[in-house]
Amino acid sequence: MSHIFWAEEIIQKAQVETTCATGRKMEIGTLISALLTLFVFSFLYKDNPFYKFAEHLLVGVSVGYFVVVAINTTVLPKLFLPLFKQGNLLYLIPGFLGFIMFLRFSPRLSWISRISLALIIGAGAGVSIPAFMQAQILTQMKASMLSFTSFEGIVVMAALCTTLMYFFFSKEHKGWLGRTARVGTWFLMIFFGATFGYTVMSRISLLIGRFQFLLGDFLHIID
Amino acid sequence: MRIDRRIIFVLIAFSVAIPLIFKIGLPNRVTKEVRMVYDAIDELEREEVVLVSFDHEASSLPEIKPMADAILRHCFSKDLKVISFALLAEGTAIGDQILRDIAAEYEKRYGEDYVYLGFRPQYTAAILGLGEDLHRVFPEDYRGISTSELPLTKKIKNYNDISLVISIADGDLPSYWINYAEARYHQRLAIAVTAVMATTYYPYLSSGQIKGLVGGLKGAAEYEILIGKPGMGGKGMDAQSIAHLVILFLVALGNVSYFLGRRNNSKGTG
Numbered sequence: 442m443s444h445i446f447w448a449e450e451i452i453q454k455a456q457v458e459t460t461c462a463t464g465r466k467m468e469i470g471t472l473i474s475a476l477l478t479l480f481v482f483s484f485l486y487k488d489n490p491f492y493k494f495a496e497h498l499l500v501g502v503s504v505g506y507f508v509v510v511a512i513n514t515t516v517l518p519k520l521f522l523p524l525f526k527q528g529n530l531l532y533l534i535p536g537f538l539g540f541i542m543f544l545r546f547s548p549r550l551s552w553i554s555r556i557s558l559a560l561i562i563g564a565g566a567g568v569s570i571p572a573f574m575q576a577q578i579l580t581q582m583k584a585s586m587l588s589f590t591s592f593e594g595i596v597v598m599a600a601l602c603t604t605l606m607y608f609f610f611s612k613e614h615k616g617w618l619g620r621t622a623r624v625g626t627w628f629l630m631i632f633f634g635a636t637f638g639y640t641v642m643s644r645i646s647l648l649i650g651r652f653q654f655l656l657g658d659f660l661h662i663i664d
Numbered sequence: 665m666r667i668d669r670r671i672i673f674v675l676i677a678f679s680v681a682i683p684l685i686f687k688i689g690l691p692n693r694v695t696k697e698v699r700m701v702y703d704a705i706d707e708l709e710r711e712e713v714v715l716v717s718f719d720h721e722a723s724s725l726p727e728i729k730p731m732a733d734a735i736l737r738h739c740f741s742k743d744l745k746v747i748s749f750a751l752l753a754e755g756t757a758i759g760d761q762i763l764r765d766i767a768a769e770y771e772k773r774y775g776e777d778y779v780y781l782g783f784r785p786q787y788t789a790a791i792l793g794l795g796e797d798l799h800r801v802f803p804e805d806y807r808g809i810s811t812s813e814l815p816l817t818k819k820i821k822n823y824n825d826i827s828l829v830i831s832i833a834d835g836d837l838p839s840y841w842i843n844y845a846e847a848r849y850h851q852r853l854a855i856a857v858t859a860v861m862a863t864t865y866y867p868y869l870s871s872g873q874i875k876g877l878v879g880g881l882k883g884a885a886e887y888e889i890l891i892g893k894p895g896m897g898g899k900g901m902d903a904q905s906i907a908h909l910v911i912l913f914l915v916a917l918g919n920v921s922y923f924l925g926r927r928n929n930s931k932g933t934g
Contacts, residue, residue: 642859
């Protein structure tokens, strides 16, 4: 962890200034960011080598960053230091289980990795099933049983029952079941509409962020 | 009728850029769910401990940063103690930067008023581990200092010493906080998520599993109104509203075009 922190400190201290189009001083990092943003935006016109370069750079940097963080925060402090510095041989067991995961790359030996996978799946299921039942099913069921005297309670109950009916596939959706399931689809459509609206908002927010950067930090047109 | 998609891109670009340059000042209303987060923080006593988890990646920064800025400003203005970390690797450096910047604004001292613990992989294990012993999950902070030596963290054992957890996320990590911290340890939890994730968490708001929800740039703008400190959220809301109007216009135009085309076709065949 400390290695990463100090590396970031060094990068911050080493920031180089250059002169931007408007004659103001700017950090070299801002210039690179602006250029890469424009490279990515160029895809909106058509696919081109500049976009490809930015895309590959993003993937490479992301993977590189993740690998460095994983080594510094997991492999070194959680395996190598206890094993080699403190001499705790118990760490050989998780180390071995981790190592055999890599045997998946060998078609002949990949079956051995199932031992680690079985442990992960078993422990994961054991931990998550009771918590999931409590948080996602029991508490949610309790919350959906609102008072029928309120308009909100009636709407929630109607939406819950009709939507569940839509997902009941053991009987053909005809007659009363068909009509109820159809009402359920209306509630689903409302949910999809709200989700789509929020998705549009989210994507526009990302665009606003880039424009704020380009117009502000890069061109100094806005504050 | 056919419109070249590049014309739509240019329209959207102008609808975002022009309101950013020429401020319109469209009104923004504070919603109940954002006020609930504000109230959850505001009702805490001075020096109570808040845990802020940066559960996001770098790509969602334009939405995450305004929310994180506003929430941290509120925490520091209330003299709350902030312990923070990241459960996704890409959020590690971003979380550190945001925390340091906002703490500097309020002249807060590292180790006493706030601590950054860095990244911890395996979020399920980390969230559960915090219910037992913080020092076991985070033996050292981001700078490599022992958490048993830092004045703020040395007196923190587990969730019993933490008044509120705030997950600032761009994915489904708040679900893990709900499953493991809220359901198992009854930890008070508030979330700030990107707009695309907001609808997923409304059922948890109704059920009381989360104490409030800040959703995307709009949520950030609302929070800035509540704390009375304008920031990046409010600045972007004019552009957001105008861009939405343009999209609505384009959706309407597409529908009108479709129905006119269908009517013309039926006349042609009839």
